[in-house]
Amino acid sequence: DAKTTQPPSMDCAEGRAANLPCNHSTISGNEYVYWYRQIHSQGPQYIIHGLKNNETNEMASLIITEDRKSSTLILPHATLRDTAVYYCIVRGWGAQKLVFGQGTRLTINP
Amino acid sequence: NAGVMQNPRHLVRRRGQEARLRCSPMKGHSHVYWYRQLPEEGLKFMVYLQKENIIDESGMPKERFSAEFPKEGPSILRIQQVVRGDSAAYFCASSPEADANYGYTFGSGTRLTVV
Numbered sequence: 001d002a003k004t005t006q007p008p009s010m011d012c013a014e015g016r017a018a019n020l021p022c023n024h025s026t027i028s029g030n031e032y033v034y035w036y037r038q039i040h041s042q043g044p045q046y047i048i049h050g051l052k053n054n055e056t057n058e059m060a061s062l063i064i065t066e067d068r069k070s071s072t073l074i075l076p077h078a079t080l081r082d083t084a085v086y087y088c089i090v091r092g093w094g095a096q097k098l099v100f101g102q103g104t105r106l107t108i109n110p
Numbered sequence: 111n112a113g114v115m116q117n118p119r120h121l122v123r124r125r126g127q128e129a130r131l132r133c134s135p136m137k138g139h140s141h142v143y144w145y146r147q148l149p150e151e152g153l154k155f156m157v158y159l160q161k162e163n164i165i166d167e168s169g170m171p172k173e174r175f176s177a178e179f180p181k182e183g184p185s186i187l188r189i190q191q192v193v194r195g196d197s198a199a200y201f202c203a204s205s206p207e208a209d210a211n212y213g214y215t216f217g218s219g220t221r222l223t224v225v
Contacts, residue, residue, distance in 0.1 A: 034213060043114075043201050043216035044153065051211075096166055096208050097143060100153040 004088045009105045018075040020104055022088030025069040030093040033064060035073045036100075039084040044100075047073065047086075078108045112136070114204050114217035115184075122223045123192045131187040131220045135204030142185045143214060144177060147199045159185060160208075192224045 005023040012018040024033065034049040048055055048062045050071075055062045061074040075082055087103040115134040123129050135142050144156040146169075158166040159179035170177070174192075179185040189196055199221050203214035 032211065036213075038153075041147075041199060041219075041221075043218045044203075044214075046213045046215065049211075049213055093209065096158050097155045098214060099155060100145075102152055 004090055004101055006086075006088050006101065006104045008102065009107070011107050011109055012075075012078050014080060014108050014110050015077055018078040018082065018106060018108070020073040020075075020086050020088075020106060021070065022073070023070045024088070024090045027068050027090055028092065029068075031090045032092075033062065033068075033071050034087075034089040034091055034098065035060070035062065036087045036089065036098075037082075037084040038087070038103075039081070044087070080108050080110065082106065083108045114139075114202055114215050116200075116202050116217035116220050118220060119218065120221045120223070122225060124225055125193060126191050129189040129192050129196070129222055131189075131200050131202075131222070132184045133187070133202030133204075133217060134184040135202075136206075136215055139204035139206050139215070141205045141208050142179050143203045143205075144185075144187050145201045145203065147201065147219075149198070153201065156187075158208075165208075189222075192222070194224050197222055197224045 032051050035047040036044045038044045048060050050062045064071045085103040085105050087100050089098050117132050142159045145153045147153050155169040157170050157177045174190045176188045199219045201219045203216040205212045205214045
């Protein structure tokens with residue numbers, strides 16, 4: 001699976017949109033981009049995933065560049081409860097496990 | 111639809127004892143994954159199981175650790191003769207299929223403390 005690069009930490013003001021970047025320049029055509037988050041010491045929580053097209057659900061939006069070498073997770077109206085470590089993971093077709101990196105520690109400030 | 115259930119939530123064992131961690135996957139999910147998170151560290155894959163089969167155990171320590179997912183009942187992660195370094199959070203996840211278009215659902219974890 002392709003490696004991902006994320007900033008180690010980010011801050012965002014409450015109520016604003018949080019935009020978390022992820023680079024995956026070696027991604028191949030059949031690899032999905034997944035986002036998970038871990039709030040404090042809870043179990044990781046699935047947020048969203050996509051292959052080529054942008055995706056949106058009740059939690060977030062995922063914007064994947066046309067060349068697929070990078071993506072951005074958008075939390076449209078961040079709240080204090082969105083403070084967590086966010087993981088961007090690339091998972092290939094047939095890959096049976098998710099490999100977590102260090103993620104981005106997002107802090108939402110009041 | 112209940113989520114992934116792990117128990118116990120907290121487990122304290124003395125050095126040399128055995129620890130058994132249980133994981134019941136979501137209904138309809140036949141694929142189970144175990145991860146370990148040491149204090150202040152990231153999530154590390156341990157093992158992937160389907161019913162009655164170990165598919166990938168590349169992340170399992172070579173000794174003292176074993177996992178099973180029987181035809182009936184929960185998946186069990188077993189740690190024999192625990193040592194202080196086994197103190198960690200152990201998370202289980204399940205999915206309905208193994209292919210890349212299906213995400214995992216994680217449980218709340220078992221916090222193992224070895225004293």
